Amino acid sequence: MSVHVAADRDLCVGAGNCVLTAPDVFDQDEEGLVAVLDTDPAAAADRVAQAVDLCPAGAITATGGKTP
Amino acid sequence: MLTEDLPLFPFRSPGDNPFTPVTGTDLRHLDGPVTRVRLPTGGWTWLVTRHADVKQLLRSDAFSADMSSPNFPLLRPAPNGPRNRSGGFIRMDGDEHLRLRRMLTAEFMIKNIRRIEPLITDAVGSSLDALAAAGPPADLVEHFALPVPSLVICHLLGVPYADHAFFQQRSAILLDQSADPLKLRDAIGELRGYLADLIEARRQQPAEDLIGRLVTERVATGELDAEELIGMSLLLLIAGHETTANMIGLSTLLLLQHPEHLAALRDDEDLADGMVEELLRYLTIVRTGLPRLARRDVDVGGHTVRAGEPVTALLSLANRDDDVFAGGDDFDPYRQAQQHLAFGFGVHQCIGQPLARAELRIALVRLVRRFPGLALAADPAKLPQRDTSIVFGLAELPVTW
Ligand code: SF4
Numbered sequence: 001m002s003v004h005v006a007a008d009r010d011l012c013v014g015a016g017n018c019v020l021t022a023p024d025v026f027d028q029d030e031e032g033l034v035a036v037l038d039t040d041p042a043a044a045a046d047r048v049a050q051a052v053d054l055c056p057a058g059a060i061t062a063t064g065g066k067t068p
Numbered sequence: 069m070l071t072e073d074l075p076l077f078p079f080r081s082p083g084d085n086p087f088t089p090v091t092g093t094d095l096r097h098l099d100g101p102v103t104r105v106r107l108p109t110g111g112w113t114w115l116v117t118r119h120a121d122v123k124q125l126l127r128s129d130a131f132s133a134d135m136s137s138p139n140f141p142l143l144r145p146a147p148n149g150p151r152n153r154s155g156g157f158i159r160m161d162g163d164e165h166l167r168l169r170r171m172l173t174a175e176f177m178i179k180n181i182r183r184i185e186p187l188i189t190d191a192v193g194s195s196l197d198a199l200a201a202a203g204p205p206a207d208l209v210e211h212f213a214l215p216v217p218s219l220v221i222c223h224l225l226g227v228p229y230a231d232h233a234f235f236q237q238r239s240a241i242l243l244d245q246s247a248d249p250l251k252l253r254d255a256i257g258e259l260r261g262y263l264a265d266l267i268e269a270r271r272q273q274p275a276e277d278l279i280g281r282l283v284t285e286r287v288a289t290g291e292l293d294a295e296e297l298i299g300m301s302l303l304l305l306i307a308g309h310e311t312t313a314n315m316i317g318l319s320t321l322l323l324l325q326h327p328e329h330l331a332a333l334r335d336d337e338d339l340a341d342g343m344v345e346e347l348l349r350y351l352t353i354v355r356t357g358l359p360r361l362a363r364r365d366v367d368v369g370g371h372t373v374r375a376g377e378p379v380t381a382l383l384s385l386a387n388r389d390d391d392v393f394a395g396g397d398d399f400d401p402y403r404q405a406q407q408h409l410a411f412g413f414g415v416h417q418c419i420g421q422p423l424a425r426a427e428l429r430i431a432l433v434r435l436v437r438r439f440p441g442l443a444l445a446a447d448p449a450k451l452p453q454r455d456t457s458i459v460f461g462l463a464e465l466p467v468t469w
Contacts, residue, residue, distance in 0.1 A: 013166070013169060013173070013415050013416075013417065013419075014169070014170070014172075014173030014174075014176070014177060014419065015411075015417045015418070015419065015421060016176075016177055016178045016421070016422050017417075019177075019178050020178065020406075020422075021406070028173075028174075028177040028178060028179065030174060031170070031173060031174050032170075032172075032173030032174035032175070032176065032177035032180075033170075033173060050406070053407070054406065054407065056126075056127065056412070056413045056414050056415065056417035057127070057414065057415050057417075058127055
């Protein structure tokens with residue numbers, strides 16, 4: 001099941017874990033802060049969940065999909 | 069319990085096993101996930117050792133990283149007056165921290181690190197040549213592990229590498245918990261003075277390096293003052309010298325003692341990323357953990373930490389937590405270790421981690437390819453450890469080939 005992804009640039013500290021974990025969903029903009037490439041990724045639910053978990057600043061949320 | 073009766077922290081590795089972060093005796097003193105330990109400065113701190121608790125604590129704004137607060141869990145008396153703290157954003161909280169850190173996020177983002185990979189490869193190549201010329205046998209720490217990150221960070225910042233002996237000696241003092249306070253003060257003063265001169269030179273003659281860019285884009289616009297830039301540059305210079313160097317040295321020793329993993333890395337470069345994560349987890353070189361101070365009452369691991377109490381997140385034991393890493397005391401390059409906390413967690417998580425990962429991957433792969441017969445040239449149980457440093461590592465690693 002797909003998830004809806006949102007990221008809060010005000011919280012982001014630019015560590016880039018999200019980009020490493022799910023490069024098809026997250027990128028870093030010219031300031032090095034998170035940019036969501038795909039807000040409703042079809043197939044990346046596990047990796048999105050991992051990115052949420054690995055984000056040190058709690059800047060990413062994923063809603064919908066499998067209930068944890 | 070009286071403070072005098074508590075176990076003394078920081079713990080040390082057994083002298084003959086640099087991979088074990090805590091001796092069995094010290095481990096037995098820890099009778100739960102959150103325990104009190106005594107500090108060399110006379111105070112005490114709550115030691116937090118479980119992976120989940122460490123994550124929660126480091127991500128929570130209930131804890132302050134500002135070491136100037138009374139009761140902050142210091143390992144040695146604080147040497148610095150306000151001027152010496154200026155720009156050192158790893159010891160700041162909230163907006164003040166974020167403002168300075170944000171000025172660097174673009175510099176260290178993954179895309180930019182990919183762009184400078186050729187530079188890292190060159191630094192690794194020239195250091196391998198220097199190692200080859202120095203032996204066999206030769207000290208891998210002196211001729212390879214230290215020069216690689218030193219060359220890279222000097223280049224990125226725009227600091228002349230010719231002065232590397234000067235920084236290396238002084239950054240070692242800055243990280244040594246047992247350093248004499250006067251020597252420490254001098255080392256900080258000399259480094260700040262050196263960087264002040266460099267910044268002044270950039271002001272007169274702009275340059276396309278990190279310090280040069282900050283001078284042109286932030287100092288000139290009034291967003292950053294020169295003292296802050298000195299502090300930021302100092303932080304990057306020290307972190308750039310000491311962390312990756314110790315990871316390269318310890319990682320090499322580990323691979324030499326596990327020839328099967330060394331051979332696997334040499335034959336299959338695709339293994340490198342996973343192996344680097346596992347090395348980061350297993351070696352966790354910030355062995356003294358991360359100090360914080362509670363701003364309000366918080367529950368950590370079923371235990372109430374009261375406002376004003378000191379807390380230390382012990383990354384090395386959290387990274388061995390069996391609940392997250394099955395068989396955590398075993399090195400397994402095939403496990404998924406991405407959840408490790410070797411770079412810390414929360415808003416202070418290492419900003420240089422994409423750079424550190426790239427340096428480790430390129431350095432280790434090239435080393436094992438260039439020297440297929442690499443072998444230890446000393447008794448592994450007697451290698452000198454840098455065990456009073458905040459960043460753990462080997463002082464020497466004699467190798468032959
Ligand atoms: S992992 Fe979190 S803090 Fe790091 S870049 Fe992504 S959103 Fe920002």
